[in-house]
Amino acid sequence: MSILVTPQTKILVQGITGDFGGRHAKLSLDYGTRVVAGVTPGKGGQFFEHAGHKVPIFNSVADAARETGATVSAIFVPPPFAGDAILEGVAAGLELAVAITEGIPVKDMIRVKRAMQGSRTRLVGPNCPGVVTPGTGEGSKGGCRIGIAPGYIHKKGRVGVVSRSGTLTYEAVFQLTSKDIGQSTCVGIGGDPVNGTSHLDVIKLFNDDPETVGIIMIGEIGGSAEVEAARWIKEHCKKPVAGFIAGSTAPAGRRMGHAGAVIGGAEDTAAAKIAVFQECGIEVAVTPSDMADALIRAAAQAGVKLS
Amino acid sequence: MNIHEFQAKALFERYGVPVPKGAAATTPEEFITALTRLPDGPTMVKSQIHAGGRGKGTFTDGFKGGVKFSPTKAEAKDLALKMLGNTLVTAQTGPAGRKVQTIYFTAASDIKKEYYLAILLDRATSRPVIVASTEGGVEIETVAHDAPEKIHKVHVDPAYGLADFQVRELVFKLGFNPVEAKNAAKLIRNLWTMYWETDAAMIEVNPLITTPTDEVLALDAKVSFDDNALYRHPTITALRDLNEEDPKEIEASKHSLSYIALDGNIACLVNGAGLAMSTMDIIKHYGGNPANFLDVGGGASKDQVVAAFKIILGDPNVKGIFVNIFGGIMDCNVIASGIVEAVKEVGLKLPLVVRLEGNNVAAGKATLAASGLALVSGDTMADAAQKIVKLVV
Numbered sequence A: 001m002s003i004l005v006t007p008q009t010k011i012l013v014q015g016i017t018g019d020f021g022g023r024h025a026k027l028s029l030d031y032g033t034r035v036v037a038g039v040t041p042g043k044g045g046q047f048f049e050h051a052g053h054k055v056p057i058f059n060s061v062a063d064a065a066r067e068t069g070a071t072v073s074a075i076f077v078p079p080p081f082a083g084d085a086i087l088e089g090v091a092a093g094l095e096l097a098v099a100i101t102e103g104i105p106v107k108d109m110i111r112v113k114r115a116m117q118g119s120r121t122r123l124v125g126p127n128c129p130g131v132v133t134p135g136t137g138e139g140s141k142g143g144c145r146i147g148i149a150p151g152y153i154h155k156k157g158r159v160g161v162v163s164r165s166g167t168l169t170y171e172a173v174f175q176l177t178s179k180d181i182g183q184s185t186c187v188g189i190g191g192d193p194v195n196g197t198s199h200l201d202v203i204k205l206f207n208d209d210p211e212t213v214g215i216i217m218i219g220e221i222g223g224s225a226e227v228e229a230a231r232w233i234k235e236h237c238k239k240p241v242a243g244f245i246a247g248s249t250a251p252a253g254r255r256m257g258h259a260g261a262v263i264g265g266a267e268d269t270a271a272a273k274i275a276v277f278q279e280c281g282i283e284v285a286v287t288p289s290d291m292a293d294a295l296i297r298a299a300a301q302a303g304v305k306l307s
Numbered sequence B: 001m002n003i004h005e006f007q008a009k010a011l012f013e014r015y016g017v018p019v020p021k022g023a024a025a026t027t028p029e030e031f032i033t034a035l036t037r038l039p040d041g042p043t044m045v046k047s048q049i050h051a052g053g054r055g056k057g058t059f060t061d062g063f064k065g066g067v068k069f070s071p072t073k074a075e076a077k078d079l080a081l082k083m084l085g086n087t088l089v090t091a092q093t094g095p096a097g098r099k100v101q102t103i104y105f106t107a108a109s110d111i112k113k114e115y116y117l118a119i120l121l122d123r124a125t126s127r128p129v130i131v132a133s134t135e136g137g138v139e140i141e142t143v144a145h146d147a148p149e150k151i152h153k154v155h156v157d158p159a160y161g162l163a164d165f166q167v168r169e170l171v172f173k174l175g176f177n178p179v180e181a182k183n184a185a186k187l188i189r190n191l192w193t194m195y196w197e198t199d200a201a202m203i204e205v206n207p208l209i210t211t212p213t214d215e216v217l218a219l220d221a222k223v224s225f226d227d228n229a230l231y232r233h234p235t236i237t238a239l240r241d242l243n244e245e246d247p248k249e250i251e252a253s254k255h256s257l258s259y260i261a262l263d264g265n266i267a268c269l270v271n272g273a274g275l276a277m278s279t280m281d282i283i284k285h286y287g288g289n290p291a292n293f294l295d296v297g298g299g300a301s302k303d304q305v306v307a308a309f310k311i312i313l314g315d316p317n318v319k320g321i322f323v324n325i326f327g328g329i330m331d332c333n334v335i336a337s338g339i340v341e342a343v344k345e346v347g348l349k350l351p352l353v354v355r356l357e358g359n360n361v362a363a364g365k366a367t368l369a370a371s372g373l374a375l376v377s378g379d380t381m382a383d384a385a386q387k388i389v390k391l392v393v
Helices: A019-031 A061-068 A079-091 A106-116 A166-178 A199-208 A225-236 A270-279 A288-302 B005-014 B028-036 B073-083 B140-146 B164-173 B178-197 B227-232 B247-254 B273-285 B302-313 B332-346 B361-370 B381-392
Strands: A010-014 A034-039 A047-050 A053-058 A072-075 A096-099 A122-124 A130-133 A144-147 A156-163 A183-188 A214-220 A241-246 B022-025 B043-047 B067-070 B087-089 B103-107 B113-122 B127-133 B151-155 B200-210 B216-218 B222-225 B258-261 B266-270 B292-295 B320-327 B352-358 B375-378
Touching: A010 A019, A010 A061, A010 A079, A019 A034, A019 A047, A019 A053, A019 A072, A019 A144, A034 A061, A053 A061, A061 A079, A072 A079, A072 A144, A079 A096, A079 A106, A079 B227, A096 A130, A106 A122, A106 B127, A106 B227, A156 A166, A156 A199, A166 A183, A166 A214, A166 A241, A166 A288, A166 B273, A166 B320, A166 B352, A183 A199, A199 A214, A199 A225, A214 A225, A214 A288, A214 B273, A225 A241, A225 A270, A241 A270, A241 A288, A241 B273, A288 B273, A288 B381, B005 B022, B005 B178, B005 B222, B022 B028, B028 B073, B028 B103, B043 B073, B067 B073, B073 B103, B113 B140, B113 B178, B127 B140, B127 B164, B127 B178, B140 B151, B151 B164, B164 B178, B178 B200, B178 B216, B222 B227, B247 B258, B247 B302, B266 B273, B266 B302, B266 B381, B273 B292, B273 B320, B273 B381, B292 B302, B302 B332, B320 B332, B320 B381, B332 B352, B332 B361, B352 B361, B352 B381, B361 B375, B375 B381
Parallel strands: A010 A034, A010 A072, A034 A053, A072 A096, A096 A122, A156 A183, A156 A214, A214 A241, B266 B292, B266 B320, B320 B352, B352 B375
Antiparallel strands: A047 A053, A130 A144, A130 A183, B022 B103, B043 B067, B043 B103, B113 B127, B113 B200, B127 B151, B200 B216, B200 B222, B258 B292
16 A cells, blocks of 8 residues: 555546646656546636646646546646635545645635635645655656656655655655655645644654555755654554654744744754754664665564565 | 834834834934924933844944833934944844834833743644733743743634633732723734734733833734735835845845845755755754755746755855755756856855755756866765765865
């Protein structure tokens, strides 16, 4: 198994006729992902065509889900309309909405998250690279790729990766694949201050997933989500975990690009988070080049075979 | 986006949050007209820069205090002349300090007691939180650490908004007398409305004060806004003061680059914020010092790379450059060609280490090798970081 999505999962893309959404819908189709519908209000009845695929476009998420059986949405809608797009997926009863959009106002996300309370839909993101469950084909083709991650760097296997940052996730995945260690599912939860799924939510899913035998958790300065996850891992996680925190050298009080990383509390510096990781038995990667090796060390200690 | 105290207080007044009477001025001539708008008597003279710790700051010419009390308006003008155009260094400005270009005069208030009040996002609950304390006028971090029971928090449900009972609870906890309580409740409600309507990221009032006549006033105001929401607030966007921003950061934002200047000598050019942060970390890990944070985004087009190199080279401290690109979707060969063209265009003379990984990387490395440029190739982040540190130190 994997978490969140499998190669059989049917995906719809909100914003499929935009440049960004269209480009990545094509890459997902090339990867072998079952992109079964697109949603662009006003373009219902048209088709999104690529390399022999003919994906129907609908006016609403509800129509797309009902007609195609799609259960998961990839959201590429521009920031002013992205909050609304997420709620449309929630109203349609989707299992999972993955919001790739970067730059959604915080207030919109505060309201969206409140409105989602009690709904059956899980949100991953926003401002995230998405979710990949690698397939068994060449370059991990045949898997489920939702979002913007490069598919070919993956390899089907047994390590779960969860991260706030895009390129840093790719770095970890690439290191694993280079060492012939495959991944069960890789989840980019996004760097925004208000997001749908936390490190801890994903760690719990990996802990319960029989296919996942080891976990890499990548975090950043700001907030306390990694600390919360680390404390839970110490008490409950049965699997070896390696961790990395970016931002040791970040100056206090500055926002680092879209990373949503503002230093403010007692446990949100890199040093504080790393200390909590160590205290909770997480093998800390000393540099970003050390992420896969850190997991190999943790697995060796626990007597777990990663591949 | 940050704004100045005088701008924040103008917004406070618009939302019905009482502040001491004040007037801002940017030239000695304006000082006179500004001061005529204030009542006679004790006056505060406040340097306007985007950094905290102004009162305890020192100007580069040795003059102490960026916020001063003056018993008369005449003396206020003299103090303002010493501050205007002078560079103020505070705990938050860094050693370079900030040039004071605006002075804000306010009528000095009689203070009965100082409080603390702020509204910001609580990331742990994804809800706005109002933070208040009876310990105002001091560093709130110290209070939070030494006497956490004196920090009161009210989380606001975004579906309902701030409830009256929550405001009542808060003012009772702060121990106001009945008249103060009524004034404070109104102030807190109005401040909340401002926070919510303007997409503020943070509003901090330290101190909030009571006066002998039971008024409640915001004596200071620190306000910042969510950059992502500025598109729907043109009047707030107009408050942006480019004088307070690093010219290199402004130039970077024109090219959709995210750049933050630091004080080291190894410049970084990276795609992705997380990778950019950890590139700085790995330079430090191997004994070097990063000169900047620079995220060229996922695309890393040639034009962006050229602009990035120019910005980096505008920093006289830079002694070497570390380019770290993980080309996921992007073809590494396209990125490599961009780097080669950029280096040729800017005529680089400093050591350059390039670590390229990802899609079509072999072709990318070949392009770099065939370019004839004196650049060093790194295989992993660790390898490249060690190489640039060695070349610079």
